[in-house]
Structures are given as C-alpha cells and as structure tokens.
Amino acid sequence: MPVWFLAIIPLAVVFLWLFFRVTQSHKRQQSTLSSEYFKGLNYLLNDEQGKALDIFVKLVESNWDTIDTHFALGKIYRKNGEMDKAIKIHQGLIARPSLPERYRSKILLELGYDYLGAGWFDRAEGLFKEVLIEDARSKEARHNLILIYQQEKDWYKAIDIAEDLYKEEPGVIGPMIAHYYCELADMAKTKGDTAQLENNAHKALKHDSNCVRATILLADLAKSRGDYARAVELYESIEKQDAESIILVIDALLECYQQLGQEDKLHDYLVGLQQRHANLFLQNVIASVLEQSKGEKAAMAYLSERIRQQPSLEGVLKLISYKAQEIEGDEVFKDLLTAITLLQKDVVxxxxxxxxxxxxxxxxxxxxxxxxxxxxxxxxxxxxxxIDKSETG
Ligand SMILES: [Zn+2]
Structure with a gap:
C-alpha cells in the first residue's frame, strides 16, 4: 500500500465528519453538496489533489460553512511538510472577493503558520501583525510574534509584545520575559557593561522572582568583583528559587568559600543542603571538600557510608579512585573500573x-x-x- 494512501485515510475521516456536520445544518442543500463533496473526496483518495481542491473551492463559494474542509486540508498538508500546498489553499481563500469578513483573521493565522513552517519568518511576522490590526487582542497572533522575535533573537521586540500579554498571563509570560532580560544582561556582560548587566538582571527578577539565571548573573558579577560574601549569599539563595538548580553553581560556590578561607562553613552548608534535599547529588562534592580540609581518609569514610544510603556509580567510581594506588595491577578491580566508567557514559x-x-x-x-x-x-x-535508558534500550 503506497505511503500517500495511508496519509489520506485520516484525511478522509476528517472530511466525512465535516461533511455530515455541514449537511446536517443545511438539509436543503444536502443533495447538491453531497454529490460534489463525494466527488472531491474521491479525487483526494485518487491522489488528484488539484481537481479535489477545485471542487472544494467551488463548494466554499456557494456555502462558506464548508470552509472547515479547507482548514483541515491545510493543516494536514502542513503536518506532512507540504507547505506550498497549504499556502496555496489559504492564499486562494484570502483572494476570494466573496470571503466573509469573519473568516479573514483565521485564514491569516493559518497562512502565518504555513510561512512559519516554511521558515519564512518575515512573511509570517507580517501576517500576524495584520491579524492584530483586525483583532488587537488575538493571543494566538501575539504568542506567535513573540516566538518569531525569540527565534530572531530580537529581545527588545519580544519584550515589547510579551509585556502586553504579561498582564493577562503573568504566570506563563513572566518567566519568558525574565529570560529575555537575562539575554540582554548576557549581552551587556560580553560588552563589559556591568551597569546594564545589573539593570537587566533586576528587571528579570521583577518579572519572575524565581529566575535562577538572573541570580547567577548577579552572583557571578559579585564574584568577579571579589565580593565573595555577597556572591555566596546570592548563590545560596538559589535553594529557595529552585533547589535542583543549585547544582549549576556548586563549583562557583566552592571557589567563593575557598577565597574566604571558610571551607569548614562550606562543609556544614553542603551537609545541611543534602539533608534538606535528599534527591540532590552532593556526595562527591562533600567528599572533595572533606579531602581538602580533613584528608583522604575522612573523605573515604564519608563516601563509604553515603553510598549505602544513596548508591551511585559516581560515588563508587570516586571511592575506587581513592583506592587507585592499592589496586594497581589487580585485574578484577581494573575490570570493575572499566565497567563503571563505561556505564557512566549513559549518565545524563x-x-x-x-x-x-x-x-x-x-x-x-x-x-x-x-x-x-x-x-x-x-x-x-x-x-x-x-541513567538514561532511552538510548540503551
Ligand atoms: Zn524540552
């Protein structure tokens, strides 16, 4: 059975459903509609899409309620990656002089999606803007414009549209705007403009007080200025924003505590953090801190006890690496080390x-x-x- 035929089956189901919907609401036109409709469907099933489309265009002109068939056909073409065909359908509709005004925005939106699918962002942008002229409150048009500006990394334009939506959907749009300001802060950081970096990071936090990225930008800035106490305070505040993300700043936190000469305080903080969040993987970091402050034996004793409570390949590997000197030449340990290293490749x-x-x-x-x-x-x-099982099956 050819592949196109398999693609046509769901199309036929959609069309039959639409047909019954339309004919039920227009009983008088039923006989004319049904013969033409089935003729069109027959052309579709025979893969003669041009002829099918001609029939559907005639049908839509005599009864605009059949416009859903065009939308369904356009969506299926788009899903199959046939953007040219989807564009042809929607352009054909928009060019009809008899097109009722109420369908204009919907067709422009569909055409916008076709252009997005084809990667023609400038044309899609023009269409979504046109939708906003017709309907200034269209959420769909505004969301798509934001996605286009995001794709083009035009953060100012993205913020401009998103600020407007923020009032309506603060929970969804707030974190997005925060990231746009973080992008601007990153750009300021590259230029060495610390005032703009701070300004944008604070704007990000104003839109989303849990924006970890903005906190990291401010903490990194404090660290680069040598204000390690402030940097520690900021890095540690991430625990309240999103505890899992503290892993992102563990190395920077270690550096700050070392600069402050407060390794003991760091050890206590990490142990407390592990107790508060059992799902965080901190055993190797704590072992390294112990190794530096109290020596290898203290680190090994901690790890031996810890991997019983939270078994992990990384922990076992670190424990074995401490024993590396003693196990040199021992074939069993060598194989064990190789096996664990290989298994670790699957760790995500x-x-x-x-x-x-x-x-x-x-x-x-x-x-x-x-x-x-x-x-x-x-x-x-x-x-x-x-361990990521998805690739290893
Ligand atoms: Zn994802």
Whole structure:
C-alpha cells in the first residue's frame, strides 16, 4: 500500500465528519453538496489533489460553512511538510472577493503558520501583525510574534509584545520575559557593561522572582568583583528559587568559600543542603571538600557510608579512585573500573522537565520543545544513579 494512501485515510475521516456536520445544518442543500463533496473526496483518495481542491473551492463559494474542509486540508498538508500546498489553499481563500469578513483573521493565522513552517519568518511576522490590526487582542497572533522575535533573537521586540500579554498571563509570560532580560544582561556582560548587566538582571527578577539565571548573573558579577560574601549569599539563595538548580553553581560556590578561607562553613552548608534535599547529588562534592580540609581518609569514610544510603556509580567510581594506588595491577578491580566508567557514559547530566530531552550540556532554552528554564540537572533517586535508558534500550 503506497505511503500517500495511508496519509489520506485520516484525511478522509476528517472530511466525512465535516461533511455530515455541514449537511446536517443545511438539509436543503444536502443533495447538491453531497454529490460534489463525494466527488472531491474521491479525487483526494485518487491522489488528484488539484481537481479535489477545485471542487472544494467551488463548494466554499456557494456555502462558506464548508470552509472547515479547507482548514483541515491545510493543516494536514502542513503536518506532512507540504507547505506550498497549504499556502496555496489559504492564499486562494484570502483572494476570494466573496470571503466573509469573519473568516479573514483565521485564514491569516493559518497562512502565518504555513510561512512559519516554511521558515519564512518575515512573511509570517507580517501576517500576524495584520491579524492584530483586525483583532488587537488575538493571543494566538501575539504568542506567535513573540516566538518569531525569540527565534530572531530580537529581545527588545519580544519584550515589547510579551509585556502586553504579561498582564493577562503573568504566570506563563513572566518567566519568558525574565529570560529575555537575562539575554540582554548576557549581552551587556560580553560588552563589559556591568551597569546594564545589573539593570537587566533586576528587571528579570521583577518579572519572575524565581529566575535562577538572573541570580547567577548577579552572583557571578559579585564574584568577579571579589565580593565573595555577597556572591555566596546570592548563590545560596538559589535553594529557595529552585533547589535542583543549585547544582549549576556548586563549583562557583566552592571557589567563593575557598577565597574566604571558610571551607569548614562550606562543609556544614553542603551537609545541611543534602539533608534538606535528599534527591540532590552532593556526595562527591562533600567528599572533595572533606579531602581538602580533613584528608583522604575522612573523605573515604564519608563516601563509604553515603553510598549505602544513596548508591551511585559516581560515588563508587570516586571511592575506587581513592583506592587507585592499592589496586594497581589487580585485574578484577581494573575490570570493575572499566565497567563503571563505561556505564557512566549513559549518565545524563541534564534533562528537560517538559519534553524529556536529555543532554550533557546545560541550556536555558530547551532546543527540543522551546521552553525556557525547563532543562535541569538530573535528579538522583535513592537507590539509583541517573541513567538514561532511552538510548540503551
Ligand atoms: Zn524540552
């Protein structure tokens, strides 16, 4: 059975449903509609889409209630990646002199989606703006404009439209605007403009008080200025914003405490953090801190006890690495070390909490589902390390 035929089956179902809906509301026109409609459907099933479209265009002109068939056809073409065909349908509709005004915005939106799918952002932008001229409150048009500006990294334009939506959906739009300000803060950081960096990071926190990224920008700035006490205060405040994200700043936190000469205080803080959040993976960091302040034996004793409560490949590997000198030449330990190192390759450091995308690089914007702030450090569940089974089957 050819592939196009499989694609046509759901199309036929949609069309039959639309047909019965339309004919039920227009009993008088039923006989004319039905013969023409089935003729069109027949052309579709025979893969003669041009002829089918001619019939549907005639039908829509005599009864605009059949416009849903065009929208359904356009959506299916778009889903199959046939943007040219979807564009042809929607352009054909917009060019009809008899088009009732009430359908104009909807067709412009559909055409906008076609252009987005084809990667023609400037044309899509023009259409979504046109929708806003017709209907200034259209959320769909404003959301799509934001996505276009986000794609083009035009953060000022994105903020401009998003600020307008913020009043209506603060919970959804606030974190997005915060990331746009963080993008501006990042740009200021690259230019060495610390005043703008601070200004934008504070604006980000104003829109989303839990914006970890803005806190990290401010903490990094304090650290670069040598104000380690302030930097520690800011890094540690991430625990209240989003405890899992504190893993992102552990190395910077270590550096600050070392600069302050307060390794003991750091050890107490990390142990407290681990007690408050059992799912955070801190055992190797705590072992390293212990190793530096109290020596290797103290670190090994801590790890031996800890991996019983929270078994992890990383912990076992670190424990074995402490024993490296003694086990040199021992074949069994060598094989064990190789096996654990190989298993560790499957360990995923970050995962998107929205779509499940896993990666070993941290992103603020998920490259898979385009959500901000959803890619987070992997969580260690008691008894298991974070192992990505999706690729290994
Ligand atoms: Zn995602």
């Amino acid at each position: 450091e970050y995962r998107c909490q929205k779509c499940g995308f896993s990666t070993n690089t941290h992103y603020w914007l998920c490259p898979s589902c385009n959500h901000w702030g959803t890619v987070k450090p992997g969580i260690v569940h008691l008894g298991h390390g974070v």
